Amino acid sequence: MSVIVEFSLSTEDFVFGSALETVEDMRIELEAIVPTGSRIVPYFWATGEDFEGFERHVLADPDIESITQLDRIDDTALYRTEWTRDVNGILYGLGETEAVVLESMTVRDGWHFRIRFPNHDLLGQFYNFCTEREISVHIDRSYTLTEASRAGRIFDLTPEQREAIVLAVQRGYYRVPRETDLTEIAAELGISQQAASKRVRRGADRVLRGALLDPGERF
Template identity: 65%
Template sequence: MSIIVEFSLDTTDFLFGSVLAPVEEMSIDLEAIVPTGNLILPYFWATGKDFEAFERHVLDDPDVGGITQLDRVDDTALYRVEWASDLDGVIHLLAETNAVILEGTSSDRTWFFRVRFPSHDQVADFYNYCSEQSIKLHVESVYTLQEASRAGRKFELSQPQREALVLAIEKGYFSVPRKTNLSEIAADLGISQQAASKNVRRGAEKVLRACMLEHVGTTGRPEEENTDTAGDK
């Protein structure tokens, strides 16, 4: 039975994250892949402003063989990175246990992961390894795929997205006129405004996609409900 684990760890306990931690503020999102062999995490998204400084910073690291910007939309760019050496044990063990990284994102020196493991045994192997290596892993949630469809998980929100979106709703960010702004939301959460913006934006997109698109047919219009009411125009 597949098990989904949500956990976080500090950038200092994650070599991959340390390599990508830029001088200028930049948040990173990993592509959802199975990390295997030399192709460990070749793609990631970077959101920020000074991409040139970010690329110089990454290339200065001896573990990086090269970095290529593949695409860019506004303040977000897709990169492919070539690693000059093997990366840290966290990613290596994820590859060893055939785990799938469903989501990996950075936010102010902390990385959040949502990972699917093949079974409880692989989860135990991963957790025990982290303990042996003194990696401070903060497990936030463990659940099965069946449980994932229950309330609170059907939108597949990460914990940071869930917290930011709930706070935005409670504070009136979506009200007209707005009763708060991203700066205040970021201050309440203790994160940067950029991280708050990303979490609110992506969290809202996930909820809207789940709620809206599941009721949309192939024509792109909401499917009509079956009713017994005749002549109701």
């Protein structure tokens, strides 16, 4: 049975996260990790302003071979990175245990992860991987898919994304003509319009991919 684990990690224990550290005001969210042979290729979203400065900073790290901007929506861009060498860190451990990144983002003094493992054995394998390499992982909570909400279970929505999409549907955001806008949704949620836009957009993308695409087509 699949199990979802939420945990936090300091930047010092996350080699890839350290490479993304920058003086620029840039927010990072890991999108996926894709094994390619013996390498792990991370995909991530960056939200901020000075993308050119951010890219120069990342490329200055000796472990980063390339950084490619794949897509950009307003002040948010999707990137793919490649390493100059294999880094046997937490991303490698996640790739080895068939883990799926549901959510990963920068928080104060570190990173927050929400990861799905195919079963408890692979979760245990990942925990042993971190212990053997002295990677300090703080487990916030773990739960099975049957303990998650039905919508979150099917479409891998975060609670915040589900809340935003449900509210958007209830208020008529998707109707023609629209009966509300993101400003009103943001006000009701108590967040900024930008944050509401991201939750609605990314949540809707997960729902549509989960409902319409085959598993191999969803990334």
